[in-house]
Amino acid sequence: MDGVYWNPRTETWDAESKRRWQLHKLRELVAWAKQTPWWRRRLASVEVESLRSLDDLRRLPFLTREEIRQDQEESPPYGAGLTVDPSWAMTRHETSGTSGRRPLAFLQTRRDWYWGAYAWAQALWGFGLRPQDVVYLAFGYGPFIGFWGAHYALQLIGCTTVAGGAQPSEARVRQILATGATALVATPSYLFRLAEVAQGLGVDWRTSKLRYLLVAGEPGGNIPSTRDQLEERFLARVGDFIGMTETAGIAAFTCQRARGYVHIAENYFLEEVIDPKSGEPVPVGELGERVTTAFGLGSYPIIRYRTGDLVRRLPHSGCDCGRTFDLYHGGILGRVDNLLVIRGVNVHPSGVEAVVRANPAVREFRVVAETVQGRDEIRVEWEPYHSLPEGQLASVSRELAAQLAERHEGLRFAVEAVSPGTLPVWELKARRVVDRRPPAVSAMGKEEGRVP
Amino acid sequence: MFPEGEARARWEERLLALYDAAEALLADPDLPPGARAAVRMARALLWSSLDGQGLRYHMHYTPDD
Numbered sequence: 001m002d003g004v005y006w007n008p009r010t011e012t013w014d015a016e017s018k019r020r021w022q023l024h025k026l027r028e029l030v031a032w033a034k035q036t037p038w039w040r041r042r043l044a045s046v047e048v049e050s051l052r053s054l055d056d057l058r059r060l061p062f063l064t065r066e067e068i069r070q071d072q073e074e075s076p077p078y079g080a081g082l083t084v085d086p087s088w089a090m091t092r093h094e095t096s097g098t099s100g101r102r103p104l105a106f107l108q109t110r111r112d113w114y115w116g117a118y119a120w121a122q123a124l125w126g127f128g129l130r131p132q133d134v135v136y137l138a139f140g141y142g143p144f145i146g147f148w149g150a151h152y153a154l155q156l157i158g159c160t161t162v163a164g165g166a167q168p169s170e171a172r173v174r175q176i177l178a179t180g181a182t183a184l185v186a187t188p189s190y191l192f193r194l195a196e197v198a199q200g201l202g203v204d205w206r207t208s209k210l211r212y213l214l215v216a217g218e219p220g221g222n223i224p225s226t227r228d229q230l231e232e233r234f235l236a237r238v239g240d241f242i243g244m245t246e247t248a249g250i251a252a253f254t255c256q257r258a259r260g261y262v263h264i265a266e267n268y269f270l271e272e273v274i275d276p277k278s279g280e281p282v283p284v285g286e287l288g289e290r291v292t293t294a295f296g297l298g299s300y301p302i303i304r305y306r307t308g309d310l311v312r313r314l315p316h317s318g319c320d321c322g323r324t325f326d327l328y329h330g331g332i333l334g335r336v337d338n339l340l341v342i343r344g345v346n347v348h349p350s351g352v353e354a355v356v357r358a359n360p361a362v363r364e365f366r367v368v369a370e371t372v373q374g375r376d377e378i379r380v381e382w383e384p385y386h387s388l389p390e391g392q393l394a395s396v397s398r399e400l401a402a403q404l405a406e407r408h409e410g411l412r413f414a415v416e417a418v419s420p421g422t423l424p425v426w427e428l429k430a431r432r433v434v435d436r437r438p439p440a441v442s443a444m445g446k447e448e449g450r451v452p
Numbered sequence: 453m454f455p456e457g458e459a460r461a462r463w464e465e466r467l468l469a470l471y472d473a474a475e476a477l478l479a480d481p482d483l484p485p486g487a488r489a490a491v492r493m494a495r496a497l498l499w500s501s502l503d504g505q506g507l508r509y510h511m512h513y514t515p516d517d
Binding site (some may be wrong): 009021028111114118296 | 492493496497499500504505506509510511512513517
């Protein structure tokens with residue numbers, strides 16, 4: 001079995017078939033949710049029978065992370081939005097907690113979990129994974145959902161999974177080589193760490209059997225400088241996989257042809273792109289917030305969920321792989337909640353990463369926004385691989401400041417080198433933005449916030 | 453059920469029949485725990501696969517899910 005598509009019919013269907021199927025699933029999902037009081041209240045204004053076209057989707061209210069958080073706080077631990085008895089669950093997972101707040105917890109029934117695993121499998125198969133692949137998963141196998149879905153999906157495909165949890169990076173490097181792994185699953189940040197550790201051990205990744213790097217959790221897989229550096233260091237192709245704890249499965253993925261975009265898994269998710277302020281859809285090709293409806297999650301339905309991800313949707317015709325799934329150009333381009341608006345200029349951390357990662361002297365970096373004498377300032381701290389002479393550090397800093405200003409309408413960036421080992425190393429989602437400004441100024445949509 | 457009116461390949465019919473067989477087995481109260489566990493798992497996987505292929509989709513859970 002070596003077809004191009006995991007689900008040949010649905011990955012290539014025509015627009016009308018896709019629309020009919022999505023409407024059918026939307027109606028089923030809404031009908032299921034409305035069996036419980038919490039959802040009946042939320043969706044009181046919409047009868048299932050009145051959902052006659054996908055345009056009717058807009059009559060359903062948005063669901064936000066704050067609402068789920070409030071629900072879980074009022075009805076602990078899983079919220080009144082849970083539609084099944086907790087004993088029906090097969091798995092329990094949490095959000096990453098990168099927001100600094102208590103993670104949200106979600107249960108998944110067998111159907112939920114395998115639905116998510118199938119969505120992952122479609123994505124991984126589409127990228128090129130096959131049963132003969134040996135895949136090393138370099139993550140902690142903790143409560144955060146990240147990469148658990150990949151683990152199950154790879155086993156569905158028939159790959160050999162090698163669990164690389166709870167051990168130092170040096171041991172992981174040795175295992176990857178010893179097992180003859182052909183694919184490696186990690187965040188982009190952690191891949192940089194593995195590259196560095198391997199170098200310290202005298203290992204040249206380019207002589208390994210690795211062919212695929214599967215990344216998720218951060219936007220790096222579609223930031224050209226990050227992706228290119230990883231591909232060069234490992235001599236393997238980077239695939240970007242976009243999902244979230246709340247939705248279990250993969251909503252967008254890199255196919256075998258893709259370069260600089262991902263396909264939306266439109267047979268599993270109904271995705272909208274909206275203006276974060278008005279909530280209205282943005283025209284095709286314009287930047288907006290990704291809103292998702294996950295068709296196969298029944299235990300805690302995800303209907304019109306505001307992801308906070310910033311994306312630019314384009315028609316499927318931009319890729320010649322044959323899938324009729326639309327594209328997100330550049331993958332996740334930023335987050336609504338960590339867009340920094342500095343003196344009226346929008347600064348996306350991913351845009352900073354694109355510049356900083358392109359400089360070979362940079363090992364790690366951090367973005368700090370602060371208010372100095374009533375004025376917003378932005379500082380980028382960068383860390384070299386090893387100690388460098390002062391003059392060279394200053395030269396790199398000057399170069400980065402100029403490139404960052406050029407990319408950001410001339411905005412002045414204070415760029416500072418810090419000593420090697422100063423900045424944290426991330427295994428899962430990296431937190432490279434520190435916003436020390438008063439909340440009313442720094443949050444998107446408040447006072448200075450605006451959509452580019 | 454979807455897609456209605458479209459000719460289906462023979463394997464599609466068999467896959468649907470397999471799912472229906474799993475449903476019927478789970479309705480049997482005498483099914484021993486070990487066999488029930490296997491069929492529950494199989495049904496969840498079949499449900500996911502049928503959904504992905506656009507063959508059948510119902511959001512309908514039971515304790516056996």
